[in-house]
Amino acid sequence: MNYIKLLEDNIVRVGGQVATEEMIADGWFEYDGPIPQGQNFKLINGVLQEYVPEIPVLTQIQIYKDYLTSTDHKMYNDYEPKEGEDINTIKSQRKIARDYIRQNTVIYPSANN
Numbered sequence: 662m663n664y665i666k667l668l669e670d671n672i673v674r675v676g677g678q679v680a681t682e683e684m685i686a687d688g689w690f691e692y693d694g695p696i697p698q699g700q701n702f703k704l705i706n707g708v709l710q711e712y713v714p715e716i717p718v719l720t721q722i723q724i725y726k727d728y729l730t731s732t733d734h735k736m737y738n739d740y741e742p743k744e745g746e747d748i749n750t751i752k753s754q755r756k757i758a759r760d761y762i763r764q765n766t767v768i769y770p771s772a773n774n
Contacts, residue, residue: 662691664676664677664678664680666684666690671705672702675696694709695708697709697710699711721761722766725759726758728755729755
C-alpha cells in the first residue's frame with residue numbers, strides 16, 4: 662500500500678509505503694490501488710491513471726524551432742548519419758515540427774519571432 666497526496670486538478674503525488682505524522686497532517690493518505698507506470702498521475706474515479714501534462718502552445722513552438730535548428734545540418738546532402746541514426750525518422754519529426762509551427766503561428770502570431 663502506497664501513500665498519495667491529492668493536489669489541484671486531481672493531480673497526485675505518489676509517496677512511499679510509509680508515511681510520517683507530518684505527511685498525514687499534510688494531506689497524504691493510503692492508496693491501495695495499482696500504481697501505473699509513469700511519472701505524472703491523476704486520480705480519476707478513485708483510480709490512479711497516468712497523464713501527460715499539456716505543454717503551452719508557445720512553449721511547444723519554441724521546442725520545435727529549437728529542434729529544427731539543431732537538426733538543420735543533418736539535411737545537407739553531404740551529411741553522414743551517425744551509427745543508429747535514421748534520417749527518415751529525423752525528416753518525419755521535422756515535418757511534424759514544421760506543420761505544428763505553421764498551424765499555430767496563425768493562432769499565435771507572436772510565435773513568428
